[in-house]
Amino acid sequence: MIGMLHGILEFAPVLVLAALGGVLSEKAGVVNIGLEGMMRFGAFAAAVGAFFTGSPWAGLACGALAGAASAAIHALFCLRLRADQVVTGIALNLVALGLVTFLLESIFGSSGVSPPVPTLPRGASGHTILAVAAFAVPLLLHLALSRTPWGLRVRAVGEHPNAAAALGVRVLALRAGCVLGSGALAGLGGAALSIGILGQFDTRIPAGQGFMALAAMVFGRWTPLGAAGAAFFFAAADALQRQLSFSLRASDLRIEGVFLALPYALTLLVLAFGSKRVRAPAADGVPYDPEGR
Amino acid sequence: MPRNPRARWFAPSREPLWGAVVAVAIALAVSFVAILASGKNAALGFAHLFDGAFGSAAALGESAVKGSVLVLTGLSVAIPFTVGVFNIGAEGQLIWGALAAAVAGSALDLPAPLLVPVCLASAALAGGIWGALPGLLKALRGVHEVISTILLNWVAIHLVHGWLVVGPLSARTSGSAISMVGTAPIQPAAHLYRFFEGSRLDIGLPVSLAAAFAVWFFLTRTRRGFEWRATGAGAEAARASGISTRGCVVEAMAAGGALAGLGGALLILGTEHRYPGVFRTGYGFDGIAVALIGGATAPGAALAGLFFGALRAGSTALQLVGIHPSFAELIQGIAVLLVAAPRFFSPLLLRLRARAAPAGAPP
Numbered sequence: 001m002i003g004m005l006h007g008i009l010e011f012a013p014v015l016v017l018a019a020l021g022g023v024l025s026e027k028a029g030v031v032n033i034g035l036e037g038m039m040r041f042g043a044f045a046a047a048v049g050a051f052f053t054g055s056p057w058a059g060l061a062c063g064a065l066a067g068a069a070s071a072a073i074h075a076l077f078c079l080r081l082r083a084d085q086v087v088t089g090i091a092l093n094l095v096a097l098g099l100v101t102f103l104l105e106s107i108f109g110s111s112g113v114s115p116p117v118p119t120l121p122r123g124a125s126g127h128t129i130l131a132v133a134a135f136a137v138p139l140l141l142h143l144a145l146s147r148t149p150w151g152l153r154v155r156a157v158g159e160h161p162n163a164a165a166a167l168g169v170r171v172l173a174l175r176a177g178c179v180l181g182s183g184a185l186a187g188l189g190g191a192a193l194s195i196g197i198l199g200q201f202d203t204r205i206p207a208g209q210g211f212m213a214l215a216a217m218v219f220g221r222w223t224p225l226g227a228a229g230a231a232f233f234f235a236a237a238d239a240l241q242r243q244l245s246f247s248l249r250a251s252d253l254r255i256e257g258v259f260l261a262l263p264y265a266l267t268l269l270v271l272a273f274g275s276k277r278v279r280a281p282a283a284d285g286v287p288y289d290p291e292g293r
Numbered sequence: 294m295p296r297n298p299r300a301r302w303f304a305p306s307r308e309p310l311w312g313a314v315v316a317v318a319i320a321l322a323v324s325f326v327a328i329l330a331s332g333k334n335a336a337l338g339f340a341h342l343f344d345g346a347f348g349s350a351a352a353l354g355e356s357a358v359k360g361s362v363l364v365l366t367g368l369s370v371a372i373p374f375t376v377g378v379f380n381i382g383a384e385g386q387l388i389w390g391a392l393a394a395a396v397a398g399s400a401l402d403l404p405a406p407l408l409v410p411v412c413l414a415s416a417a418l419a420g421g422i423w424g425a426l427p428g429l430l431k432a433l434r435g436v437h438e439v440i441s442t443i444l445l446n447w448v449a450i451h452l453v454h455g456w457l458v459v460g461p462l463s464a465r466t467s468g469s470a471i472s473m474v475g476t477a478p479i480q481p482a483a484h485l486y487r488f489f490e491g492s493r494l495d496i497g498l499p500v501s502l503a504a505a506f507a508v509w510f511f512l513t514r515t516r517r518g519f520e521w522r523a524t525g526a527g528a529e530a531a532r533a534s535g536i537s538t539r540g541c542v543v544e545a546m547a548a549g550g551a552l553a554g555l556g557g558a559l560l561i562l563g564t565e566h567r568y569p570g571v572f573r574t575g576y577g578f579d580g581i582a583v584a585l586i587g588g589a590t591a592p593g594a595a596l597a598g599l600f601f602g603a604l605r606a607g608s609t610a611l612q613l614v615g616i617h618p619s620f621a622e623l624i625q626g627i628a629v630l631l632v633a634a635p636r637f638f639s640p641l642l643l644r645l646r647a648r649a650a651p652a653g654a655p656p
Contacts, residue, residue, distance in 0.1 A: 087585060087629060091582075098622035106333075211446075257460075264445075265444075267444055268441060
């Protein structure tokens, strides 16, 4: 039981941070299928930063920056060039897959893993600062979105961009800021994997965690607290699966796939048969044309 | 500018080819520079890439084998585009098709002329069911297909790779610790016929090209195909003229899923000959790139699929200069980014066309 709790707190930050990244972007009306790729860039840059500076904190900053930089490409193509948001996200994932492997090979001479890198320090409880962030950041984002003028503007451009623009909100600039923040959060989520948990970069990172974060965002009804709650729930299912497959290793029962499929299947059920309140922001994925209408 | 930017794929323009060729050329140029910048021999790398794709009978066979699968997964994305639906679920549909082919191919004891079609049909059925699911969810419950197909991909990946293939369908005898063997091997009668000695080129290529032709014929020459396209061009107008648009959406998704499943069957019956314990294909995800670069038409998907098949086959030879084969994904990703950006592309194309046209000629 203690082991499971530890496992949840270990893996939850990865999902929580990335899922919040999804929430921030989509609240402002930009679909972000590229979370997986942004996490991959963040995880890799964090490992590289920590390796060359010797400081995990510099690595963490690199992770957030790399995530934001890849999100800048998303913002440029979606907002400025008005490319399709889903397509751009998919392309970003493809680029991340190929480019990071290529950079890993160019910098460290291996297409599999990086050398060991400095990891984030662990407190008395055995957890990094990211475990605290997994509780604090959702709360902060919730307050910012629901209680501040900035949050009101973000929600406005995600629901009715034309009305927001009529009231003087700079729609594209606000959306771009949210997409960059989304990338930084996803990058931190990736960094939590490489310099938080593993202590190196593994080319399999993030192994679908970006898509699970997307599922958590949907399961949590596109709200910060809901998405974080869903991320914790999914992390618990994952920890349970690890625990089970560890104790079942002796027998021939291999059912971890059932547990891993569960979060996705549950999200689909909630979407299909849940209440009407499960819906994306109205202008999510609809490009905003400043000259139109 | 249409309200929905994806509309240009629902009703593809008459000249998608130019944009795609330019996008791929830029992507290749960028990756060439990237290899140069990393201090590796880019010219030699590209020579190996070309050699690995076209240099010998074996290389051509590899290109064709990979290309046939990509043609099918590309079609599986392109078909739902015609009704206005974005199928991101080809990977999951391919996985179920591959598993169905592997199970049918090992369990049934039939002569080859029967067994191969039966395996292909069961793969198409399995993929079709997995594709119809998001179609039904969209038509009946209004669930957005982009989310549902992503979720269903991961349900399929985890159920098949983390449970069925290592558990109930695993070929390992009880007690053996190694669980990477996959399912039982398929009957030799289920192996796809290969045309030449020394090349893995098999009937998968004609099968996939026939599928592309059938899709083209259906979409452009039949009444139901017209109704699908009408649904994609404007669902409300189509509904007003008596077309059952929900039916079209479910049918197109099922058809897309069936073709992705068929692609999975080609992998199992053609080269793997069992469902392997470790099966990281990516063919389904790459199908999205194939469909987009092919302009979401059947002939476009066929051309783009064969091209990216050659790229995939050639990229394994990049290892000779110390570059991981996943470099192909980078090239595809850049090309997709470029075709996705109409604003970036149309001025560029206009300028190119202006230069190509003689002075004074009408644009």
